[in-house]
Amino acid sequence: GMLVTGIKLYATNEEKTTNIKQIVVPFGVNNIDIRCGFASLETIIVDENNKIYDSRDNCNAIIETATNTLVFGCRGTVIPDSVTKIYSYAFYDSNIETLTISENITEIDDLFLYTTSKLKTLIINNNNIKVYRAMLHFASSIETIVCNNVDFWTAPLDGVEFKDTFEGLRCNNLKNLYIPQGITPVDGLLNGFTKQATSDRAGYELWTKNA
Numbered sequence: 001g002m003l004v005t006g007i008k009l010y011a012t013n014e015e016k017t018t019n020i021k022q023i024v025v026p027f028g029v030n031n032i033d034i035r036c037g038f039a040s041l042e043t044i045i046v047d048e049n050n051k052i053y054d055s056r057d058n059c060n061a062i063i064e065t066a067t068n069t070l071v072f073g074c075r076g077t078v079i080p081d082s083v084t085k086i087y088s089y090a091f092y093d094s095n096i097e098t099l100t101i102s103e104n105i106t107e108i109d110d111l112f113l114y115t116t117s118k119l120k121t122l123i124i125n126n127n128n129i130k131v132y133r134a135m136l137h138f139a140s141s142i143e144t145i146v147c148n149n150v151d152f153w154t155a156p157l158d159g160v161e162f163k164d165t166f167e168g169l170r171c172n173n174l175k176n177l178y179i180p181q182g183i184t185p186v187d188g189l190l191n192g193f194t195k196q197a198t199s200d201r202a203g204y205e206l207w208t209k210n211a
Contacts, residue, residue: 006031017041023074025053025062032062034072037093037117041074056080061090075118079105086112093117101126113139124149133157136169146178146201153185165191178204 005028009017017038025032027049044062046055054065060076063069069085070077075095079086081104088109091099094116100123101108113119113135122139124131124147131149134157136142147153162168165188166177177193178201179185192210199206 003028009034009036035089035092042076144176177207
């Protein structure tokens with residue numbers, strides 16, 4: 001048979017990818033560029049003999065081995081602790097519903113949430129990197145944000161043309177915000193939200209969307 005060395009998929013392929021539940025990356029693939037939604041994808045396996053990519057710890061993602069960069073993920077993805085970077089199109093039009101960014105991540109692209117149309121919960125446990133609120137502009141499905149990153153709440157948005165509120169960011173489905181205790185978010189950011197007397201997460205205030 002023919003040796004496959006590259007995988008390139010763009011949004012124009014989406015009608016063909018709707019029902020795919022599993023992707024297996026052969027050992028000879030050394031170039032991957034996927035910017036295409038997979039509505040049903042849950043499992044991603046990279047051949048263990050592949051020299052460039054891996055799917056370590058059964059993470060259901062494609063990792064570029066040498067750089068520890070998550071290149072492509074799906075609903076079943078659990079980001080391994082050894083991953084330090086997330087590629088800008090890693091979750092392009094992904095069906096992932098919960099995403100956790102741990103403190104092991106040292107680099108994140110502000111486009112990494114680009115059209116994640118099914119994402120409901122975003123958890124950021126990382127105060128070591130700059131996390132831009134502007135990235136939410138591409139993730140209108142988010143309902144809950146848990147974020148200990150101080151910059152995320154307190155740094156003003158630079159060079160953007162929309163209003164610096166969650167409404168301005170088009171987060172129209174947002175219901176719950178978990179904010180670290182003792183910080184003061186950007187003025188006006190929490191417009192339309194009310195602080196609750198108690199929180200079910202230690203160290204966080206819970207703010208909920210007004211009815």
